[in-house]
Amino acid sequence: MDPRYCAQDILLCDLCQTNALQSHCEFCGDNLCVLCVGKHLSLPFSKHSVVPYSYIASSLDLDYENCLIHTQKHCELYCEKCDTPICSTCISSGKHKEHDISDEVQNRSSKSNGLEKELKELKYKINPVYEDIESDLKSEKINLEKHYEKLTTAVTKRGEEWHREIDIIVKNNKSEIHEMKTKHLAVLNKEENDIQQITSDIKQSILDLKTIMDSSDVSLTPAYKSRNAKFRHLPPKVKVSLPSFSPHQINKEKLNQMFGTLSALSIITEERGYTMRTSEAVSCPPVKPVVDKPELIATINTEDNDLMNITMLNDEEIWTSGTEKIIKLYNLQGKLLKSIHTKSGSIPSDIAVTRSGDLVYTDPRTRTVNMVKNKQIQEVIRLQGWKPNNVCNTSSGDLLVIMVSDDEQSKVVRYSGSSEKQTIQFYSKGALYSYNYDDLKYICENRNLDICVADSGAHAIIVVNQAGEFRFRYTGHPTSTWITFNPAGITTDSQGQILTVDCYNKCIHILDQDGQFLRFIDNCDLKLPHGLCVDTRDNLFVAELEVGKMKKIKYM
Incomplete structure (x- = not known):
């Protein structure tokens, strides 16, 4: 038997990958068997040109190169293992014994076919995509x-x-x-x-x-x-006290806030299957692991019977509100430092602190969001047909307000000053948030700019991204012996973890920023926990209903 055809690879049809090829389309570069020629010609192109494959093989450059070892011989064969052209004497020498040997013409044809496929892919698939980009x-x-x-x-x-x-x-x-x-x-x-x-x-x-x-x-x-x-x-001599002009000191930070703020430039680099976000507004903090057993550091007594909302002014002072028309500032020793009576004399629904340290509170009776600046209460937002529920400040200086309407709707609205910038209300499955005129919905912004809402009416934590697109819903950890998950206060920490109160189960749920449950805080003798906040050191503060106490917990 001619050694040129020992262990020789049979070239197969590109379409069926079963039958030996016999034809070739000059336009597409596909090699075809007899059965697939008709199928190929039916494809939606007008320039098909099918010729016998032997025509293609014969059209290849048959000017064989001389063998490097046997210089008088032409390399009419190809060793697949050595990846080199060889002559018939090379075969006889035994050097390529048991190697896969193919015909040099077929080898060239196969490589030419591969080049044609690459050309076709570059020309008709890859290049158009780059042109579109x-x-x-x-x-x-x-x-x-x-x-x-x-x-x-x-x-x-x-x-x-x-x-x-x-x-x-x-x-x-x-x-x-x-x-x-x-x-x-x-x-x-x-x-x-x-x-x-x-x-x-x-x-x-x-x-x-x-x-x-x-x-x-x-x-x-x-x-x-x-x-x-x-x-x-x-x-009598008339004595006149001459008037004078006393210019106030210019506070550049407050001027910038009053003038308006630019939202951070957010650059997203997208790859298939994941999104990597970079933002000027977010930096990467050092990684802090959650401790095995959270520790109760301090219990802070207040003058309030019912504590509902708490928010840090700084690491030593904390604002509180409850079922009274007074918002109070305490230090961490429980000393009352300041009291603010609401402008309307009604109970505030929620409180927050801006980046410049000003207090913000929502008044559902007057349908307003108010700011306390220099001991003066200023109306920032007034709503028509909607009642402001809860509020939080964002890293960009905007306010996020969650509100309910008189016609049974709920939504989150982003404000820059008094100007409405964004409304978040629906997703592909309908309304994002439940409706109950009296249910509280707590809200916070995560460090990755996600917007997190604790929706007690839906018994769920609902998280959307900065653009308002739905990310995930958390409905509690599956434990059949527990009372239904009923979230209240919600906050996030430097690691982007989400912490939420489970009021009637008397514990705190900790989730990662993608909604995966991490652990409970259920060992600190919590009594009807409700409001939540963290300081800059990731110490957790929990407000307890009915007992008027705040608990400081170390969990990181």
Whole structure:
């Protein structure tokens, strides 16, 4: 048997991968058997050109190279194992014994076929995708210019508004100065006129006395009446306290907040199967493991019978609210530092602290969100047809407000100042949040910018991403002996973990940022836990209903 055909690979049809190939499509580069030619010609292309495969084989360059070992011989064979052309003498030498040997023509044909397939993939699959990406990038750059132009215009417009307001303030101050100056001048003019009149009377008296003294008419003397006693009593001096202007110190941080804030630039790099997020607003903290057994560090007694909401002002002071119309600030020793009475005299639904340290509270009776600045309560947001429920501050300085409507709807709205920026209400399966006019829904922002809502009406934690797209729902850890999961307060820590109160089961659930249950905190003698917050060291503070206590727990 000719050794060239020992252990030779049979070239198969590209379509069925079963029958030996006999034809070749010059347009597509596919090699075909007899049965698959008709099927291939039915594909939606008009340029098919099917020729016998022998035509392709014969059209290959048959100018065989000389063997490097047997220089007088041509390399008409190919050793698959050695991956090199060989001659018939190489076969006889036994060096390639038991190696897979193929015909050099078939080898070239096979490689040519592979090149044709690569060309087809590059030309008709890969290149069009890159062209589309390039086109999308050009469109994105055009839109980028428009977007940043709008941003610049908005900032410029805001600046013009401030200039107008400042011009009005300056104008009003100048007008007030002019009015005070006019009043002051009028008082001095009156005093000057009075003195001038008295001076004139004195001069007249002097002339009268000289006339009497120079006259020989003795009858004039008895007729003279002295006015010296009147002149001796000096008129009162008008004392004017001059006005002054005391410019207030300019707080650049507060000015920036009042002017408006730019949300952080968020850049997302997407790969198949996962999303890697980078953001200017989020940095990576050091990894802190959860301790095996959470530890009760301190119990803080307050003057309140019912504690519902707590939020940290700083690591030493904490705001609280409950079933009274008073919001109170305590230190960690339980000393009352400050009390704020709500403007309407009604119970606040929730409290939060802004990045600049201002207190924010929601008033469901007046349908307002209010801010306490410099001991003054300012109305920030007023709603129509909706009742504000709970509120949180975000890393960008926005406020997230969860609210319920008079017609049985619930939603989350993002505000920049008093301006509505975003509404989160629905997803592919309908409404995101349950409706109950009296149920509280607590809200917080995670460090990855997810928005987390504890929905007691739905017995679930519902999490969406920054764009408002649904991520996951957590309905409690499956333990059949427990009372139904009823979440209340919710917070997140430096690790992006989500902590939520399970009020009636008297414990805290800890989840990772993807909603996977990590562990319970159920060993710290919690009594009807309700409100939650963490400080910058990841110490957990828990407000207890009915007993008026806060518990500080170390769990990291």
